[in-house]
Amino acid sequence: MRRKIRTLSIGVLSVALVATGCTRTTEDGGTGNGNEEAKTQTGSISYEAADNQGPAKAVEGATKGGTITVLREFDFEHLDPARNYVNVQQLTTGLIYRSLTGYKENGTGEMLLVGDLARDPGKDVNGDCKVWEFTLRDGLKYEDGSPVTSKDVAHGVARSFAPQLNEGPHYIQQWLYPGGEYNATYKGPYDGGKPAPDGVETPDDKTIRFTFPEPHCDMPYAAAMATTAPVPAAKDTKTNYDLRPFSSGPYKVKSYQRDVALELERNPNWDPDSDPLRTAYPDGFRFTFGLEAAQIAERLVADAPADQTAFTWTDVPPAVLSRTTTGPVAERVVKGPTQYTWVLNINTQRVTDLNIRKALNYAVDKDAALKAIGGQAAGTPATTLMSPTTAGFKQYDAFGVPPTGDAQKAKDLLGGRTPELVLAHANTELRTQQAEAIRKSLTERGFKITMKSIESSSYYDEVGRKNNPYDLYLGGWGSDWPTGSTIIPPLYDGREIGPEGNQNLSYLNDAGISAEIDRVRKLPAAEQDAEWMKLDEKIMREFVPVIPVYYDATYVLHGSKVGNAFLSDAFGAIQVNTIHVKQ
Amino acid sequence: MLRFIVRRLLVAVVTLIVISLVTFGLFFAVPSSPAKVMCGKNCTAEDIAQVEERLGIRDPLPEQYTNFVSGIFVGRTFGSGDFERECPAPCLGYSFRNDQPVTEIVTQRAPVTFSIVFGAAAIWILLGVTLGMISALRRGTVFDRLAIGVSLAGASMQVYFFGLILLYLLVYATGLLPFPTYTPLTENPAKWALGLLLPWMTLGFLNSALYARLSRAQMLETLSEDFVRTARAKGLPLRRVHTRHALRAAITPIVTIAGLDIGTALGGTFITETIFGLQGLGKATVEAVQYLNLPVVMATVLLAAIFIVIANIVVDVLYAVIDPRVRLS
Numbered sequence: 001m002r003r004k005i006r007t008l009s010i011g012v013l014s015v016a017l018v019a020t021g022c023t024r025t026t027e028d029g030g031t032g033n034g035n036e037e038a039k040t041q042t043g044s045i046s047y048e049a050a051d052n053q054g055p056a057k058a059v060e061g062a063t064k065g066g067t068i069t070v071l072r073e074f075d076f077e078h079l080d081p082a083r084n085y086v087n088v089q090q091l092t093t094g095l096i097y098r099s100l101t102g103y104k105e106n107g108t109g110e111m112l113l114v115g116d117l118a119r120d121p122g123k124d125v126n127g128d129c130k131v132w133e134f135t136l137r138d139g140l141k142y143e144d145g146s147p148v149t150s151k152d153v154a155h156g157v158a159r160s161f162a163p164q165l166n167e168g169p170h171y172i173q174q175w176l177y178p179g180g181e182y183n184a185t186y187k188g189p190y191d192g193g194k195p196a197p198d199g200v201e202t203p204d205d206k207t208i209r210f211t212f213p214e215p216h217c218d219m220p221y222a223a224a225m226a227t228t229a230p231v232p233a234a235k236d237t238k239t240n241y242d243l244r245p246f247s248s249g250p251y252k253v254k255s256y257q258r259d260v261a262l263e264l265e266r267n268p269n270w271d272p273d274s275d276p277l278r279t280a281y282p283d284g285f286r287f288t289f290g291l292e293a294a295q296i297a298e299r300l301v302a303d304a305p306a307d308q309t310a311f312t313w314t315d316v317p318p319a320v321l322s323r324t325t326t327g328p329v330a331e332r333v334v335k336g337p338t339q340y341t342w343v344l345n346i347n348t349q350r351v352t353d354l355n356i357r358k359a360l361n362y363a364v365d366k367d368a369a370l371k372a373i374g375g376q377a378a379g380t381p382a383t384t385l386m387s388p389t390t391a392g393f394k395q396y397d398a399f400g401v402p403p404t405g406d407a408q409k410a411k412d413l414l415g416g417r418t419p420e421l422v423l424a425h426a427n428t429e430l431r432t433q434q435a436e437a438i439r440k441s442l443t444e445r446g447f448k449i450t451m452k453s454i455e456s457s458s459y460y461d462e463v464g465r466k467n468n469p470y471d472l473y474l475g476g477w478g479s480d481w482p483t484g485s486t487i488i489p490p491l492y493d494g495r496e497i498g499p500e501g502n503q504n505l506s507y508l509n510d511a512g513i514s515a516e517i518d519r520v521r522k523l524p525a526a527e528q529d530a531e532w533m534k535l536d537e538k539i540m541r542e543f544v545p546v547i548p549v550y551y552d553a554t555y556v557l558h559g560s561k562v563g564n565a566f567l568s569d570a571f572g573a574i575q576v577n578t579i580h581v582k583q
Numbered sequence: 584m585l586r587f588i589v590r591r592l593l594v595a596v597v598t599l600i601v602i603s604l605v606t607f608g609l610f611f612a613v614p615s616s617p618a619k620v621m622c623g624k625n626c627t628a629e630d631i632a633q634v635e636e637r638l639g640i641r642d643p644l645p646e647q648y649t650n651f652v653s654g655i656f657v658g659r660t661f662g663s664g665d666f667e668r669e670c671p672a673p674c675l676g677y678s679f680r681n682d683q684p685v686t687e688i689v690t691q692r693a694p695v696t697f698s699i700v701f702g703a704a705a706i707w708i709l710l711g712v713t714l715g716m717i718s719a720l721r722r723g724t725v726f727d728r729l730a731i732g733v734s735l736a737g738a739s740m741q742v743y744f745f746g747l748i749l750l751y752l753l754v755y756a757t758g759l760l761p762f763p764t765y766t767p768l769t770e771n772p773a774k775w776a777l778g779l780l781l782p783w784m785t786l787g788f789l790n791s792a793l794y795a796r797l798s799r800a801q802m803l804e805t806l807s808e809d810f811v812r813t814a815r816a817k818g819l820p821l822r823r824v825h826t827r828h829a830l831r832a833a834i835t836p837i838v839t840i841a842g843l844d845i846g847t848a849l850g851g852t853f854i855t856e857t858i859f860g861l862q863g864l865g866k867a868t869v870e871a872v873q874y875l876n877l878p879v880v881m882a883t884v885l886l887a888a889i890f891i892v893i894a895n896i897v898v899d900v901l902y903a904v905i906d907p908r909v910r911l912s
Contacts, residue, residue, distance in 0.1 A: 163630045240682050257691055258681040259870050260862040290870070291860045299762055302755040306762065 045121045045220050046112040051104065052120050054137075055272040056279045059564045059578050066581025067284045068562065069310035071296045075259045075289040080242040081229035082160035083167040087478075087571040088313045093226060095251045095264060095278070095285065095576060100134045100153065100208075100223040102277045105575055107566030113220055114276055117148065117230065117248070121220040129215035134223065136206045141269040142232065143247035150208040152230035154196040155189060160227050161197060162188030164239055169480065171222040175212045176200065190238065217525045221481040250280035262287040281580035293317045300557035301329050309581050311558035311565055313573045317430075318374045324557060332558050334565055335377065338572030339478040340552035341387045342379070344438065345463070345505040348545050350471050351421065357544040358399065359413035360472070364547050365441035367403045372433040377555035382548035385491070385536045390482045392529025398540045410445040420448040424463060424470035426456040431474070438472075464502045475505050476552060478572065484532020489517050492539055506545035513539060584903065591899050595892045602888040607648050610881050637662035637679060638878075651676070675885070676878030678871075685882040688867065693886075695765045696863035698775065699782050699855060700848045706787030707794055708841055712834070714791065715798025719806065720825065730795060737792025746785040746858040753781065763859040782859045790844065794837065801833035808832070831905060838901050846894025850887025 046052065076089045084093055094102070102116035113121050118134040125131040140148035160168055161183045173182040176199045186197045196202070199211040210219065235246040244253050250272075251264035264285040272280065297320040299307045316324055316333075324333055344364060346357050366381040381403035386393060401409070423442070425435035432453065439449045452470060454462045463473045479486040490496065494509025513535070520531040539545065554572060558565045561582040568575035618634040635641045639650065639661055650659060654674035661668045661677040668684075670677045675685040714734070718727040737745075753760040763781045766774040805811060806829055814824045853865030864883055871879035 163633070166630075239679070243682050257862075258683075258688075259867070260691070288860075290862050290866055292857065295762075295860055298751075298755045302758060304754065304758045304761060 044112060046104075046114050047120050051112050052114045052276055054275040056104075056276055056578065057106070059279060059281070059580060061582075062279065062281050062563055062578075062580040063583050064281050064283070064580075065583060066282050066309055066561075067286055068282045068576070068579060068581060069307070070285065070287045070576075071291055071299065071307075071310050071312045071314070072287060072289050073291060073293055073296070073314055076262075076287075078167055078242050079245050079253075079256075079262075080165060080239075081156055081168070081226035081231065081245065082162070082165040083242060084226040085168045088573050090226060091313075091568065091571050091573060091576050092262075092285075092287065093229075093245065095249050095280075096245050096253065097226070097229040097248045098140075098275070099226055100228040101220050102224050103568075103570040104277055105566075105568055105570060106578070107564070107575070109569060111569045113224060116224070116275070116277055117153065117228075118223075122223060124217075124219075125209070129217040129219065130212050132210045132212075132216075132219045132223075134208050136208075137274045139271050139274050140248065141271065142230075142235075143252040143267045143269055145269045146232070147205075148230050148248050149205040149232075150202040151195075151205065152232045153208050153228055154200050154202050155233045155236065156229050156231040157200055157227060158189045158193075158196045159231060159236060160188075161186050161193075162190055162238075168227055169222075169225045171218075171225070171480070172210070172227050173197075175214070175216050175219075175222070176210070178213055189233070195233070218481065218483075218485070225480070250275070250278050251285065254284065259289050261289060278577045279580070281578075285576070294320060297324075297557060300332070300559060303329075303332070303560050308559040308561040311562050311574055311579075312556050315374065315555050316377065316557060318372075321374055321377055321555070324555075328560070329557070332560060332562075333555065334558060334567050334574055335555040336553060336567045337379075337387075337389060338552045338554050339387050339389045339482060340476045340572070341382055341385065341478075342474060342476040342549050342552055343382070343385070343546035344549050345473050345475050345546050346544070347468070347471050347473075347505075347507055348509075348543070349466075349507045351419075353419075354544060355413045355415075356417075356419050359410045359419075359446070360442070361399050361544060361547050362401050362406045362413065363410035363442050363445035363447060364438055364549065365403075365405045366549050368437040368441060369434050370550050372437040373430045374555065377553065379550035379553045382551045384548055385540060385546065386484060386487050386533065387478070387482075387551055390479060390484060390487065390529075390532075392484065392533045394530075394533050394537075396537050396540075398537065398544075405441055405445065407445045414446045418446060418448050420450070421471035422450045422452050422469065424452040424454055424459075424468075424473040426459040426474075427453040428456045431456070434474070461500070463505055465500045466497060466502060466507065467499075473505065474549065477503075478552075483529060484536065485521065485528065488532050488535055488539075489521070492545065493517050508539070508543055508545040510543060513543070587903055588896075588900060591896050595896055598892055599885075599889060602892075603652070603885060604648070606881050606884050606888075607651060609884070610877050611644070634679075637668075675882040678876055678878050680874055680876045681879075685878045688879055689864065689882055689886065692862060692864045692867045694767065695861050696849060696852050696856070696865065698765065698768065698779055699786070699852055699861065699863060700845060702776075702779055702783045703786035703790065704841070704845050704848070706783055707790035708837075710787060711791035711794025712798045712837060714795040715800075716802050716825075716830065716833075718795065718799045719802035722803065727799075731799070734792035734795040737789050738796065740789060742785055742789060743854050743858060745789055746782070746855065749781055749785055750858065763861055765861055765863075779861075782855055782861065785858075786848075786855060794841075797840065798833065798837060801836060802829060805829045805833040835902060835905050838905065839898050842894045842898030842901065843891070846891040849890040849894075 076092065077086060078084055078089065079093055079096070081093065081097060084090055098116045100116060100118045101113055101121050104112040104114050115121055117136055117140060119137050123133045125133050136148065136150055142148060157172060159165055161173055163183060170182055176182070176197050177186065187193055189195050201209045203209065216222070230248050231241070232246065237244065243256055243258065247253070247267045250267055250270040252267040254263040254265040256262045266283060270280070293314050294317050296312045296314050297316045300310065300312060301320065301323055324330060346360060351357055370378055370381065383397040384395065388395070423435055423439055425431050435451060439451055442449050462468060463470060463475070477487060477491060490503045492504060492508055493514050494504065495514050497504050497507055497509055516535055520528055520535060523531060554567065556574060558574065563580040563582045564578050565574050567573065618631050618638055618640065639647065642650070653659070654670060654672070656672055658672035658674045659670050661670060668677050670684040673686055675689065678685050678688060681688055714730050718730045721727050754762050760781055761777065764778040766778050768775045811824060811829050814828045851865060852863055853869050856863045856866040864886065867879060868883040871883065
């Protein structure tokens with residue numbers, strides 16, 4: 001999960017459906033403020049045969065052919081399914097390999113979790129969410145024409161236990177081996193390890209069964225992550241697999257030069273009739289790395305012939321924004337809220353006075369912090385811990401403070417004191433500007449702030465150390481699926497705090513909150529959403545561990561010949577499964 | 584002449600050994616552990632130790648240096664078991680981030696940098712020297728004043744300013760040129776040239792300004808020398824006096840500077856590559872620094888030094904060819 005909060009450009013991870021595997025949510029929770037309204041994601045797990053059957057619904061006016069170019073600042077961290085935990089990485093690899101389940105989207109918000117490799121989203125065998133069974137479709141083949149089997153899926157799960165491949169999500173692993181380090185006993189299939197972890201069985205080539213010690217009704221969602229992508233043992237090149245995954249999807253890797261370019265071409269053995277998610281219109285994709293954000297935006301604004309079939313996942317930088325709001329360029333903007341909430345963490349180990357933490361909430365100018373990184377295009381001011389896209393979301397404001405802050409109330413709470421605090425920030429241009437805006441408002445309102453710049457690549461390592469020497473630092477968090485269960489426990493359960501690598505960046509450690517987390521977890525799935533929201537408000541009102549600053553939004557461009565470019569509700573970035581080149 | 588070259592080569596080898604030692608020292612001087620960076624999240628001490636093993640940074644320093652140097656000549660193996668990697672000679676290290684030998688990375692990136700630098704150098708030397716010579720021969724004319732004015736403007740600008748202006752005017756605003764891209768010369772020469780035209784124009788204009796001014800000054804100085812006057816007095820055709828006598832003498836310091844400029848440019852094209860989004864050695868170096876991909880950093884730093892050393896040797900040799908007195912000294 002930590003990787004999700006690394007940088008602004010990484011964006012939101014994964015899922016955005018309803019609370020559990022068993023409910024449907026359609027409640028809206030807008031934030032207004034002139035930006036596109038953030039909504040609780042709508043959709044459900046669908047067992048309807050029509051939803052689960054391929055081929056994917058055709059896009060009106062779309063034809064096969066052409067190459068889509070994706071312009072990027074940086075290369076992907078990983079393509080290996082075991083190490084795949086970044087939203088745009090997941091979108092990209094969704095073209096190369098398939099998981100047991102996946103999200104069917106069309107840009108209208110009618111998003112469904114359906115079977116991808118599996119015929120349906122999985123069977124809760126005993127009705128207690130402890131045993132889940134998935135049956136693979138007929139006719140699934142790899143790029144070399146060999147059949148995809150359930151043993152390959154099991155091998156994919158097994159290798160995600162290997163310490164060398166540990167960057168991916170760990171839901172299924174931890175559910176299989178709860179109560180501590182998931183790979184303390186099973187370290188993957190390498191070096192003489194068992195071919196599959198305990199609790200993963202493949203009674204035949206079409207069936208894979210997961211048996212968990214505890215109930216996990218979220219399994220259909222967890223199965224949508226790349227952890228369940230098939231990796232045939234014979235094609236497993238261990239850490240090398242990162243550079244050349246073996247295709248079970250509509251495209252295969254044609255060439256990959258790290259940090260330079262990745263080219264995908266058609267996998268002739270992919271059968272569209274077996275795939276309800278992907279239309280695979282383009283003949284290929286080319287990902288170009290190493291470009292500056294401004295360069296990317298300028299190229300897409302200019303829309304020169306070579307860039308007309310290009311798009312980006314990189315937000316338009318503030319300097320270029322003004323030229324994207326009118327005329328034909330505006331028609332090529334894809335924007336909307338994501339699942340991220342950015343908060344200014346208050347290190348509660350160092351800032352122990354509750355009144356000072358409250359004063360900080362009154363003192364921060366959220367508007368200025370947003371303007372520093374693009375204003376409304378970058379997000380809307382926040383007041384809660386969870387994003388409005390979370391199931392069960394209910395807007396509240398613990399302090400009733402305007403987005404620009406309330407200087408008088410801050411000063412009243414301080415009572416003439418001038419707390420000296422260290423504000424740490426990543427050393428990127430945008431984050432530095434944003435920190436400066438925050439520093440300015442805090443300084444004007446009675447605080448004495450010392451800025452500390454941290455190298456962006458080690459920012460979260462630094463602030464994730466329990467005994468870090470900083471009082472305030474920004475952090476963003478997006479859920480893996482939009483329930484409080486993937487937000488509140490990882491961020492506010494004090495029992496999870498370790499010497500380093502922490503996700504609980506406010507280091508709030510309260511036994512009452514931990515107990516409440518345990519209580520909510522044990523509730524029936526349908527009751528959890530509202531309870532997570534109550535806990536969100538309780539934490540903010542009673543403990544004030546953070547200053548909610550903004551709900552994140554994305555604002556990106558595409559070329560004039562890119563068709564069906566829409567923001568994925570599941571991933572918070574342009575979806576590529578049904579994109580096409582306008583002929 | 585052979586003795587001269589051998590002497591220069593020996594000095595170059597010693598220089599490179601010193602540079603390799605310093606670069607190797609830098610590898611260990613950085614504050615972050617490359618193993619920790621590479622290990623990813625949830626890394627235990629045991630995991631980090633494994634990565635260190637794979638990186639080969641647990642052996643004593645002298646042994647590591649010896650392995651590094653011997654790897655250049657005979658190749659070496661990194662890691663063990665399932666994670667063993669072969670690095671054939673000339674092995675400059677193994678990048679586990681890229682999962683390939685550093686030599687391969689360098690080989691992939693170097694053609695981009697070479698194309699930018701040599702293409703631009705051809706423009707700046709040809710344009711600069713020609714303009715400078717003509718200006719000197721037409722001293723005081725409108726052409727001379729114009730050339731001096733333009734070259735003054737060129738010499739005052741930086742690539743990150745002029746490059747962006749050209750990019751905006753020729754690519755973003757008018758679409759006259761495509762956004763620079765690199766296509767291998769062997770694959771499509773026309774596309775190669777078109778894709779690199781903008782960086783060539785930028786670097787070519789900026790550097791030619793300097794060369795025009797230098798060439799003009801050198802030529803003017805040479806034209807006033809006694810031997811030129813003698814040549815003229817002997818009744819030699821002016822063209823021959825200018826090309827055979829004056830130009831040969833004037834060009835000597837220009838060759839020196841050109842050699843060093845090219846050597847420096849080969850090792851330091853990061854700004855140009857960044858502005859034009861080209862993935863050459865400079866960009867590779869900065870990316871490697873960002874990701875603490877230290878084997879790549881070490882190799883590119885070493886390469887930059889090698890370029891300068893080679894440029895020095897070439898300059899020395901050319902100097903000796905042009906001016907025989909150098910050989911005697």
